[in-house]
Amino acid sequence: MTVRLAVVMFPGSNCEHDVVEALGRVGAKAEVVYHAERSLDGYDGVVIPGGFAHGDYLRPGAIARFSPAMTAVTEMAREGAPVIGICNGFQILTEAGLLPGALQKNSGLKFLCQTEAITVETTASALTNQAVKGATLKIPINHFEGNYTCEPETLARLKSDDRVVFRYGQNPNGSDDDIAGICNEARNVVGLMPHPERASDALIGSEDGLVLLRSIVAAAS
Amino acid sequence: MRFDVQVEVSLRDGISDPAGATIERSLPALGFDGVEAVRVGKSIRFQIDAPDETEARTRVEAMCERFLTNPVIEDSAVALSASEREPASP
Numbered sequence A: 001m002t003v004r005l006a007v008v009m010f011p012g013s014n015c016e017h018d019v020v021e022a023l024g025r026v027g028a029k030a031e032v033v034y035h036a037e038r039s040l041d042g043y044d045g046v047v048i049p050g051g052f053a054h055g056d057y058l059r060p061g062a063i064a065r066f067s068p069a070m071t072a073v074t075e076m077a078r079e080g081a082p083v084i085g086i087c088n089g090f091q092i093l094t095e096a097g098l099l100p101g102a103l104q105k106n107s108g109l110k111f112l113c114q115t116e117a118i119t120v121e122t123t124a125s126a127l128t129n130q131a132v133k134g135a136t137l138k139i140p141i142n143h144f145e146g147n148y149t150c151e152p153e154t155l156a157r158l159k160s161d162d163r164v165v166f167r168y169g170q171n172p173n174g175s176d177d178d179i180a181g182i183c184n185e186a187r188n189v190v191g192l193m194p195h196p197e198r199a200s201d202a203l204i205g206s207e208d209g210l211v212l213l214r215s216i217v218a219a220a221s
Numbered sequence B: 001m002r003f004d005v006q007v008e009v010s011l012r013d014g015i016s017d018p019a020g021a022t023i024e025r026s027l028p029a030l031g032f033d034g035v036e037a038v039r040v041g042k043s044i045r046f047q048i049d050a051p052d053e054t055e056a057r058t059r060v061e062a063m064c065e066r067f068l069t070n071p072v073i074e075d076s077a078v079a080l081s082a083s084e085r086e087p088a089s090p
Helices: A016-025 A067-078 A087-093 A152-160 A210-220 B018-030 B054-066
Strands: A004-009 A029-034 A045-048 A083-086 A103-104 A112-120 A136-143 A147-149 A164-167 A179-183 A189-192 B002-011 B042-049 B074-082
Touching: A004 A016, A004 A210, A016 A029, A016 A179, A016 A210, A045 A067, A045 A087, A045 A210, A045 B018, A067 A189, A083 A087, A087 A103, A087 A189, A112 A179, A147 A179, B002 B054, B042 B054
Parallel strands: A004 A029, A004 A045, A045 A083, A083 A189
Antiparallel strands: A103 A147, A112 A136, A112 A164, A164 A179, A179 A189, B002 B042, B002 B074
């Protein structure tokens, strides 16, 4: 059966259609769902796309976490369905407490829009189950607040539990331990700053994101 | 009672502050030497109606915890005083 995935659009999201298009390429039926929606019944997983939800006012994700759809997202996370946060979506998942830590301003205080080489650190996650551990993927980043920060005890736990999902080859933003993406304890909630949907066709520079999108479909099946 | 509230949000000790560091590096170039420990935060001001100061403070601190700050990286300091402005007429 075709996997159905919800892509939550907040006021200020700007990657939702790219994500829908890219997920369609790997065989999923993805649909944009407005953030005011209270139910995600009928969906096998959810992606929170990039952008500037609610204008990023106060802090990225600070307002979005209270959107009605986030209650349903939290429920899906609890049930074990894949919940993926890309860029602003990662920020929203940390604000919502579904992932630990926070995303701080980039150490160089520059908005970064460039392709980075990231390493797959674990294949035990909803976003990397089809990938190869140690593989290097070229995937664009596009953020001002992507500098992953957490308590030393949190970092130690992420490492000992094999929950660092991606690391940057060359740390662009000052992230703790070169972290580009992490997952929760159950490994179904994954947040990352790079945009796999922007690496989903050779025409736009890289297809390296496809294996991650295929992993979401596999996790939702 | 109505209270004037000022919440100062700052990065917690030990959390890097790229904006503060940039300002600190820039000051000597403008001739301002001897400045250290620059930290950039934000200030949020509002008025709140509450039966008394204790209740007002409790509510503002709950707001800070749940919404106005991200406790992973930020601290808050609350300054609160009885407002001299007239409350809005009912």
